[in-house]
Amino acid sequence: MRKKIVAGNWKMNKTLQEGIELVKELTTVLANEKPNCDVVICTPFIHLASVAPTLKGTVMELGAENCADKASGAYTGEVSAAMVASTGAKYVILGHSERRAYYHEHAELLRDKVQLALANGLTPIFCIGEVLEDREAGEQEEVVHEQISNSLFDFSPEDFAKIVLAYEPVWAIGTGKTATAEQAQEMHAFIRKAVATKYGKEIADNCSILYGGSCNPKNAKELFANPDVDGGLIGGAALKCADFKGVIDGFNA
Numbered sequence: 001m002r003k004k005i006v007a008g009n010w011k012m013n014k015t016l017q018e019g020i021e022l023v024k025e026l027t028t029v030l031a032n033e034k035p036n037c038d039v040v041i042c043t044p045f046i047h048l049a050s051v052a053p054t055l056k057g058t059v060m061e062l063g064a065e066n067c068a069d070k071a072s073g074a075y076t077g078e079v080s081a082a083m084v085a086s087t088g089a090k091y092v093i094l095g096h097s098e099r100r101a102y103y104h105e106h107a108e109l110l111r112d113k114v115q116l117a118l119a120n121g122l123t124p125i126f127c128i129g130e131v132l133e134d135r136e137a138g139e140q141e142e143v144v145h146e147q148i149s150n151s152l153f154d155f156s157p158e159d160f161a162k163i164v165l166a167y168e169p170v171w172a173i174g175t176g177k178t179a180t181a182e183q184a185q186e187m188h189a190f191i192r193k194a195v196a197t198k199y200g201k202e203i204a205d206n207c208s209i210l211y212g213g214s215c216n217p218k219n220a221k222e223l224f225a226n227p228d229v230d231g232g233l234i235g236g237a238a239l240k241c242a243d244f245k246g247v248i249d250g251f252n253a
């Protein structure tokens with residue numbers, strides 16, 4: 001059956017020392033009370049190599065927030081998927097709406113990034129989600145379908161099966177306005193159906209689809225209780241130990 005995952009996306013927050021401190025706190029609380037899901041910490045590139053050894057022997061896995069669309073070479077300031085993997089990271093967030101909006105990342109570029117991530121043994125957490133105008137126009141399904149199909153539907157079934165999806169409605173990110181459990185379930189079911197139509201029921205049933213957007217300790221349980229919501233991609237609430245643990249506890253009975 002598909003994995004349940006709670007992944008933290010630190011975005012551009014935390015100095016190295018603050019990050020290490022948070023990981024230490026999480027290590028203690030998660031050792032005392034084992035989570036009922038996989039836990040992933042996605043940090044800025046610069047922290048990866050230092051955070052990796054502190055996660056050894058814990059239940060947490062490491063991820064990056066991005067990687068380059070080129071394998072290597074003269075691309076000043078870029079960080080390749082191979083470099084990310086060489087730190088010990090296992091995951092990489094790709095296609096986050098902030099990358100799409102502020103850094104103009106488009107479908108073909110994201111397809112290249114996913115391909116390089118997979119070639120280097122990383123699990124992409126591929127983000128999709130509509131903006132408020134799309135939802136107000138009732139076009140959320142079309143938008144999300146296009147995002148998935150334009151970047152991911154050229155992959156073989158074997159490769160697609162390695163990808164984790166994250167539905168993050170842009171209007172819910174950092175706004176305190178969460179999608180209702182019903183809205184999340186509706187979209188996740190739609191996404192799973194789209195995957196099933198393209199790759200078949202087995203791959204769709206095994207595909208983890210995370211929800212992201214103002215997910216917090218108060219609403220996590222209700223969101224995660226939906227049959228097609230397999231966990232969360234967490235921004236603000238991933239920055240404090242108690243909050244992140246509270247979200248992880250959304251999977252506790």
Ligand code: 13P
Pocket residue numbers: 009096168172173174175176212213214215233234235236237
């Ligand atoms: P918030 O949880 O801060 O809304 O951010 C969600 C997100 O963008 C995770 O990638």
